[in-house]
Amino acid sequence: MRTLLVAALTAASLAPLLLAPHPLAASDVVHCLDQQRDLVVRKVRHRCEGQILTDAEAAAWRERAAQRKLEQFRRAQDTVPQVEARPHAVSTGFWVHKDGYLITNNHAVQGCQRLSLLQDGQPLGSARIHATRPALDLALLKAERRPQAVAAFVARPDLAPGTELNIVGYPSEGMPRVQAALYPAESAGQPRSDETPLFAFLGRIRFGNSGSPVLNGSGGVLGIVTAKIDSLAVFEQTGRLPPDLGLAVAGRQIEAFLEAEGLSRQRATGGATLSAEAQLAQARRLVMRVDCWRN
Known part of the structure; x- marks a missing residue:
């Protein structure tokens, strides 16, 4: 983040x-x-x-x-396949097209040598950067998998x-x-x-x-x-x-x-x-x- x-x-x-019209003061926001x-x-x-x-x-x-x-x-x-290596960084993405396209932040994938996907403990394979809009901090990824929902x-x-x-x-x-x-x-x-x-x-x-x-x-x-x-x-x-x-x-x-x-x-x-x-x-x-x- x-x-x-x-x-x-x-x-x-x-x-x-x-x-x-009525800006929030610090005291207006509570736990x-x-x-x-x-x-x-x-x-x-x-x-x-x-x-x-x-x-x-x-x-x-x-x-x-x-x-x-x-x-x-x-x-x-206990139920997730274990690997010794850990990713350099982790972010979130979500499906936007039925052909396996997902959106995330550009800053989250910039400089990555490879990208992999995980959904509730289940590996979804790899993804690649398809296009970016750095000014809006958007990156469109193409995955090997097809989504259940978009x-x-x-x-x-x-x-x-x-x-x-x-x-x-x-x-x-x-x-x-x-x-x-x-x-x-x-x-x-x-x-x-x-x-x-x-x-x-x-x-x-x-x-x-x-x-x-x-x-x-x-x-x-x-x-x-x-x-x-x-x-x-x-x-x-x-x-x-x-x-x-x-x-x-x-x-x-x-x-x-x-x-x-x-x-x-x-x-x-x-x-x-x-x-x-x-x-x-x-x-x-x-x-x-x-x-x-x-x-």
Whole structure:
């Protein structure tokens, strides 16, 4: 996961993404414990339907959660083929075309000598870089396999401040994940025009989330995670603290990329809001881990 510095994203370039009619102050965003889903996320205070935790309580909870994830990983090792070598870096990708094309971040695959894919512990073979758009941090890969499902893009996404989103991918918990995980997020503000290539969101993002799809409640793709804002640097520039603030490339930019490469894309048709469990089960057919090897 890239961490963007203010040298790259100035206060002026961040303004269309961060400044809503009523900008969030640091005290407006809290640690919210969702006991039903066993998650602690950063939320706007009035949208927290669970228990509000202090910084210390949230840190202790996340430490216990990391230990649980580590134990799950160790148990999963019994069913996953073991190799001595480890990839140089790990990211997330997702299928965008039935002929075996997937999208991820350009920074995640740049300089890799080879790429391999893993989906919930099952190797999917290798992939190669088909095309890139470095300015948008997008890379289109071609895999040996054909997908079970492909992304369905939302035509007119609702990204009003506070809109609930989900991120599905392979975030690192100290070591690469074997199974995909879903984390809730929420929009930090609607882009001011269709020309804005990025949108901001509040949510838990970690190394490995590069390339994760950002989904709406029914599983439609809104964009792709590309970076995490350096909160301290932004605060020094703007006087506002954006905790756990990430950036995603808008879905329409991915669609334009696919069209330029002569590939069709699937359009989301709406549908009922899915539970977190149902959405994760659906998304696991869509996302995969992308391993970068340099030797």
